[in-house]
Amino acid sequence: MPTDIHLPPKIGVSHLHIFEEEVFCRKTINNINHYTPNK
Known part of the structure; x- marks a missing residue:
C-alpha cells in the first residue's frame, strides 16, 4: 500500500x-x- 495516502489532513487539503x-x-x-478573436 502506498504511504502517500496517509498524509496529514492539512497538507493533503x-x-x-x-x-x-x-x-x-x-x-x-x-x-x-x-x-x-485572432487579428
Missing part, C-alpha cells in the same frame, strides 16, 4: 486546493485564448 486552483487558472487562460 492544501495540496489539493493548490492543484485545483492551478487547473482552474489553466482552464480560464485556455478559454480566454480560445474565445479571443
